[in-house]
Amino acid sequence: MIYLGIDLGGTKISGALFHESNSVLIRETVLLEGREGREVGAQIAKICKTLLLNGGVEDDVRKCIGICVPGIAYSKTGNVWCPNIPGWENYPLRDEITAQIPNSKVTVESDRTAYILGEVSMGAAKGCNNAIFVSVGTGIGAGILIDGRVLHGASDIVGATGWMALKPMYKKEWDACGCFESHASGTGIAMQAALELKKLAKAGKSGVSVLQMLEPESVSSRDVFEAYDKGDPVAKKILDTAIEMWGMAAANLVSLFNPEMVIFGGGIFGPATKFIDAIYREAQKWAQPVAIKQCRFVATELPNDAGLYGAGSIAILSCMNNLNNK
Amino acid sequence: MIYLGIDLGGTKISGALFHESNSVLIRETVLLEGREGREVGAQIAKICKTLLLNGGVEDDVRKCIGICVPGIAYSKTGNVWCPNIPGWENYPLRDEITAQIPNSKVTVESDRTAYILGEVSMGAAKGCNNAIFVSVGTGIGAGILIDGRVLHGASDIVGATGWMALKPMYKKEWDACGCFESHASGTGIAMQAALELKKLAKAGKSGVSVLQMLEPESVSSRDVFEAYDKGDPVAKKILDTAIEMWGMAAANLVSLFNPEMVIFGGGIFGPATKFIDAIYREAQKWAQPVAIKQCRFVATELPNDAGLYGAGSIAILSCMNNLNNK
Numbered sequence: 109m110i111y112l113g114i115d116l117g118g119t120k121i122s123g124a125l126f127h128e129s130n131s132v133l134i135r136e137t138v139l140l141e142g143r144e145g146r147e148v149g150a151q152i153a154k155i156c157k158t159l160l161l162n163g164g165v166e167d168d169v170r171k172c173i174g175i176c177v178p179g180i181a182y183s184k185t186g187n188v189w190c191p192n193i194p195g196w197e198n199y200p201l202r203d204e205i206t207a208q209i210p211n212s213k214v215t216v217e218s219d220r221t222a223y224i225l226g227e228v229s230m231g232a233a234k235g236c237n238n239a240i241f242v243s244v245g246t247g248i249g250a251g252i253l254i255d256g257r258v259l260h261g262a263s264d265i266v267g268a269t270g271w272m273a274l275k276p277m278y279k280k281e282w283d284a285c286g287c288f289e290s291h292a293s294g295t296g297i298a299m300q301a302a303l304e305l306k307k308l309a310k311a312g313k314s315g316v317s318v319l320q321m322l323e324p325e326s327v328s329s330r331d332v333f334e335a336y337d338k339g340d341p342v343a344k345k346i347l348d349t350a351i352e353m354w355g356m357a358a359a360n361l362v363s364l365f366n367p368e369m370v371i372f373g374g375g376i377f378g379p380a381t382k383f384i385d386a387i388y389r390e391a392q393k394w395a396q397p398v399a400i401k402q403c404r405f406v407a408t409e410l411p412n413d414a415g416l417y418g419a420g421s422i423a424i425l426s427c428m429n430n431l432n433n434k
Numbered sequence: 435m436i437y438l439g440i441d442l443g444g445t446k447i448s449g450a451l452f453h454e455s456n457s458v459l460i461r462e463t464v465l466l467e468g469r470e471g472r473e474v475g476a477q478i479a480k481i482c483k484t485l486l487l488n489g490g491v492e493d494d495v496r497k498c499i500g501i502c503v504p505g506i507a508y509s510k511t512g513n514v515w516c517p518n519i520p521g522w523e524n525y526p527l528r529d530e531i532t533a534q535i536p537n538s539k540v541t542v543e544s545d546r547t548a549y550i551l552g553e554v555s556m557g558a559a560k561g562c563n564n565a566i567f568v569s570v571g572t573g574i575g576a577g578i579l580i581d582g583r584v585l586h587g588a589s590d591i592v593g594a595t596g597w598m599a600l601k602p603m604y605k606k607e608w609d610a611c612g613c614f615e616s617h618a619s620g621t622g623i624a625m626q627a628a629l630e631l632k633k634l635a636k637a638g639k640s641g642v643s644v645l646q647m648l649e650p651e652s653v654s655s656r657d658v659f660e661a662y663d664k665g666d667p668v669a670k671k672i673l674d675t676a677i678e679m680w681g682m683a684a685a686n687l688v689s690l691f692n693p694e695m696v697i698f699g700g701g702i703f704g705p706a707t708k709f710i711d712a713i714y715r716e717a718q719k720w721a722q723p724v725a726i727k728q729c730r731f732v733a734t735e736l737p738n739d740a741g742l743y744g745a746g747s748i749a750i751l752s753c754m755n756n757l758n759n760k
Contacts, residue, residue: 238588250690254585254592255758261580261692262564265725271689273682273720276601286689287720356599360686363597363612364576366587394599394613399591432581 109427110165112173113419114152115222118192121148123155125163126420130229134162135416145195146204153208160209171212173205174422176222176415182264186216215426219243220267221258222418223408224251227371229421231409238367241414242269242358245375247285248293251418254365257432274356288357292350294376297329300346308342317342333379351383355390362403363396373408381407435753436491438499439745440478441548444518447474449481451489452746456555460488471521472530479534486535497538499531500748502548502741508590512542541752545569546593547584548744549734550577553697555747557735564693567740568595568684571701573611574619580691583758600682614683618676620702623655626672634668643668659705677709681716688729689722699734707733 111126119140125133136155143151179190186202205214224241233239241251248270252259259266270289282290290296302324308316318335319327319342335343358370372384388405408414425431437452445466451459462481469477482499505516512528531540550567559565567577574596578585585592596615608616616622628650634642644661645653645668661669684696698710714731736743751757
């Protein structure tokens with residue numbers, strides 16, 4: 109049996125042949141370079157063929173292929189919805205790849221599912237049966253493994269963590285991406301900074317924050333993290349709120365799912381890794397007390413490769429019919 | 435194969451022989467009458483024996499027994515923790531019953547797990563693969579079925595919903611049972627009423643609420659529901675907050691688990707069943723918009739028997755090794 113993992117990212121496709129221990133044998137990367145629709149499918153098939161050729165794998169050998177996509181993978185159909193790839197509103201990725209690779213079983217999963225499987229197979233959560241990967245970047249999502257299986261839900265959108273309700277009264281401004289995400293994702297942190305800077309401008313207060321040298325709409329989450337390190341009061345206010353909400357959200361994951369470990373990753377962790385202890389202390393206030401005592405909060409050990417290792421794990425698990433998908 | 439379900443409640447033990455379709459063949463109930471420790475185990479074994487005798491079941495026939503307990507069932511050991519039964523801090527219920535009933539396979543689960551399995555087999559959630567039972571009584575817990583399996587978690591305390599963090603800043607008064615539960619369980623509603631009445635007394639305001647005729651500490655959640663029906667402003671304030679928090683909590687369950695259905699039951703629903711539409715409208719504001727559109731909120735269809743039918747379902751599923759426990 110041959111195991112192939114493919115990680116489709118925002119700008120590139122990474123692929124690898126895997127040993128059944130989940131270690132990488134051969135690896136390839138190609139850039140997406142603005143490809144759209146079926147061209148992206150063709151590019152994924154091409155990287156599969158290159159890996160099989162370089163690995164000396166014959167056509168008549170059985171292949172299990174796991175693919176991780178930045179969006180939603182519908183487990184009944186194998187179709188995918190990926191908002192950043194034009195033409196992938198309901199794209200038949202599983203069927204396209206199955207048709208092009210002889211003797212293959214193709215399984216498609218969302219990136220957050222791949223991330224938790226990557227961490228469990230080769231990263232921070234090795235050997236865990238109950239662990240959650242919280243991915244904080246432009247948005248916030250979670251990959252969830254409970255009782256040894258990844259969760260999918262009724263329509264494959266389990267773990268929509270960014271929508272967590274944490275702060276009444278409800279505000280209209282959260283409509284676009286949810287209460288938690290509007291305060292604690294990369295986009296949310298930048299949005300809160302812009303709101304604060306506009307308030308200061310309206311009140312005629314200058315010289316309060318280094319961020320006031322920037323146009324409010326141009327402030328990035330990275331700018332806020334840098335200002336925080338210089339002791340800036342606006343950055344402090346925004347990130348203290350983010351820490352409180354990361355803590356509350358993580359507490360809710362702990363109380364509801366009873367995991368052994370919560371792993372933080374994604375574009376923001378990086379710079380927010382230093383806050384993990386503060387997030388745990390906040391979560392301790394809120395969570396079910398036995399469950400939080402038994403749970404560790406850690407940073408990803410695979411900041412660049414959780415998706416690829418996860419895709420390999422998907423290939424291996426699918427082959428054992430052990431993936432809990434339909 | 436013979437299927438036996440036992441529901442251990444606060445004051446009585448109900449038991450039944452089940453057909454494999456989950457319908458009840460014969461049924462028995464005995465009162466607990468203050469029994470403690472091993473006496474309760476003996477009483478459970480006795481009701482099993484009575485049912486087997488009345489059903490004409492011979493000793494050499496294989497029996498699957500499901501037991502639902504008001505507490506935590508540890509799936510590795512079969513031991514249970516039930517705070518309302520003296521001596522059941524870590525009681526070996528599975529081993530005790532197995533030893534007393536020849537040819538038996540005994541499986542113990544928490545009441546919330548039984549409730550969701552009861553609703554899925556014979557109640558509101560028939561045929562669902564993804565559904566959550568929210569039990570609101572003295573406390574708040576949830577039984578969770580995702581991808582066709584009930585969840586257990588690292589130490590069998592999945593679904594500790596009462597601890598959900600919903601309202602910053604964190605308050606010391608939530609330490610005992612969690613933020614959500616302190617506002618929206620039966621105990622929590624009574625506690626909030628007592629706080630409001632004390633505030634009114636301190637401010638010297640009389641005649642504001644019919645509840646002021648009662649001692650603050652003696653007000654029950656039922657008093658608050660009755661006062662609400664008469665348009666009482668204090669009861670309205672407390673239950674409007676509870677509705678907001680039930681809505682936020684249900685929204686979080688929908689965003690995180692992507693269920694087809696959330697079922698409300700327990701001592702409070704009853705009187706709160708009329709609020710389910712209001713709870714759904716509140717949840718719609720907060721939840722992941724696709725997931726909430728696909729999810730229905732309903733009241734239990736088994737207000738008295740979810741535990742017993744669930745215990746029957748546990749017996750049947752355990753026999754098929756389909757219960758996701760260790």
